[in-house]
């Protein structure tokens with residue numbers, strides 16, 4: 001990329017950097033002509049899209065090597081590494097449809113099933129056996145392994161059938177004898193066990209909740225289109241749910257999350273049939289993303305035809321199991337990226353996402369539909385005019401590269417010219433403003449133990465906290481119509497890859513529904529929020545949080561008054577410049593309650609004359625901000641040491657003592673609600689927790705939450721995440737207040753996640769238990 005960029009004539013670069021949407025045909029045409037004859041560009045395309053250069057393709061030799069390694073680990077009893085090697089082998093193994101009887105993929109599934117059985121992952125083992133049988137229904141070893149797994153699961157009836165199948169399919173007489181003795185054991189067990197063990201499905205079931213109420217799209221001068229409600233809506237109501245129009249997994253999650261549904265991968269993950277990049281949680285997801293899975297029609301398979309009818313029916317039922325019973329989507333989002341070519345693995349996510357949008361156009365369109373009409377129909381706003389010159393240039397280059405890569409998959413289906421390139425530039429700039437990051441919640445404990453399904457080793461709840469994992473990026477067509485507010489009244493979350501939006505406050509009829517694009521009051525001060533939104537989304541935020549005074553923005557980065565009896569805030573010039581206008585408006589227009597927190601920070605009568613850096617907003621006393629900042633910097637050195645010690649889990653008494661002194665120093669310079677104090681209190685809570693000093697840990701955890709409740713609303717979801725930590729400590733020391741904390745967490749979660757609360761955060765059920 002850098003070589004390409006460096007070679008573009010300066011004049012053309014300027015022309016692109018200064019361009020508007022109206023100039024796009026001219027700029028894309030000039031860049032296209034330049035690249036057309038430029039050898040490094042052609043070379044790059046070969047590396048990205050030519051199957052001969054594919055690094056992500058299948059390779060039988062590489063698969064056999066991983067299989068061999070897996071066998072070695074298995075014989076040493078190192079099952080975790082054996083599992084990993086067999087999965088790697090499956091990722092690389094080419095599927096040779098001509099060799100169904102001695103199929104490498106089927107063998108690998110059975111090797112992995114054996115490891116899974118050893119690791120007591122029985123449901124996973126069963127699924128791998130079924131996958132092997134779908135390829136080769138006469139695979140005796142697969143029926144045998146399936147029978148053994150069913151025995152362990154207590155499914156004796158199925159186990160008997162599986163072993164009958166294994167005996168019929170087994171060719172050697174010694175093998176048949178071994179299976180017979182196994183069958184005898186099972187029959188004995190069947191007679192002695194009366195209860196059938198239930199195995200736990202690791203699948204997330206969705207709770208069917210239909211969005212309430214009607215939303216309308218209106219246009220307003222300062223924000224463009226906006227979503228409004230046609231009637232009053234109460235907090236906690238689901239108002240919108242939507243499947244993504246296009247979605248892409250984030251690079252850092254490629255080995256840990258399903259490339260289709262974005263949930264955590266199980267141990268029996270399924271690789272793509274045609275390349276070594278994606279991994280899926282099931283064949284269902286694989287098929288939805290990559291196209292048709294292998295379908296055997298067992299009813300016509302000769303080995304099954306010869307079976308007694310009841311066993312034949314059983315075999316058909318097993319092979320057509322629920323993993324493969326589904327409708328295949330018309331649009332398969334990964335198919336055009338497949339065959340091992342490199343471009344989808346190396347280009348930036350937003351460019352690959354643009355490729356997925358274009359693939360929909362190319363697969364869905366009626367013959368005469370024009371790309372311009374398609375982009376118009378997307379009805380997404382874009383930010384091309386506000387993009388930096390450098391970003392405009394990158395978008396031009398990526399658009400041309402992407403179209404050439406797609407052409408390898410779609411052939412003569414479209415032409416690459418100034419019209420199609422301009423439209424791709426628009427699509428990429430639409431993605432910049434409309435793309436949502438898909439985040440999943442996870443409970444994590446400080447010792448690194450976690451389980452999505454609420455199963456924790458005993459004692460692990462000691463230090464549980466909520467982790468938000470960014471897993472994907474997606475475009476939701478209707479979801480893109482919701483504007484941003486730093487004081488949002490709706491909350492967006494994701495079930496797998498589906499968007500859900502729920503109200504968190506009362507929304508009056510005709511009220512605007514606005515979610516947070518990331519920054520929120522309490523998270524950053526106004527200045528940082530405005531800068532972030534400008535840089536990331538290229539707009540000047542016009543929300544209430546950025547135009548009306550609020551306590552959080554004033555105190556979050558404030559110093560305290562030098563007068564120990566005054567609770568006013570002292571601001572530096574950076575914050576003052578941002579807050580000045582808001583404070584003036586506030587003084588003129590708002591009446592505040594004397595008991596309100598903000599009244600104690602600002603003095604209603606005098607504040608307007610004290611809005612100067614270094615002067616207390618309440619009493620006007622002067623604080624030397626240079627020496628106060630130096631004191632804070634000094635304290636931060638010791639806080640950093642504490643944070644490093646927490647990460648390495650090596651906390652000494654000296655580190656704690658220094659951190660406590662630093663906290664004292666911070667408290668004597670910073671406002672009592674300064675965010676840094678909350679963070680240091682939280683650090684100390686973690687450190688004391690790791691040291692087993694749970695009472696002290698709880699005290700610091702509470703102190704942190706008290707500040708956060710001032711910065712956010714006490715019923716904000718951020719507070720619930722913090723309460724999860726507090727609650728886990730309270731439970732450990734059998735503090736009676738734990739029940740109240742759990743009930744508070746439950747109330748906040750049900751407002752933000754409704755009936756989906758237990759689904760997105762299964763740890764809640766664990767806490768309740």
Ligand SMILES: C[S@@+](CC[C@H](N)C(=O)[O-])C[C@H]1O[C@@H](n2cnc3c(N)ncnc32)[C@H](O)[C@@H]1O
Pocket residue numbers: 222223224225226380381383433434480481482483484485537538539540541542543
């Ligand atoms: C995802 S779109 C939201 C829908 C958009 N209003 C439309 O007409 O398509 C994001 C764009 O909406 C506008 N917008 C959203 N929230 C805003 C806010 N708080 N202040 C100003 N503009 C906002 C900005 O132009 C931003 O780029």
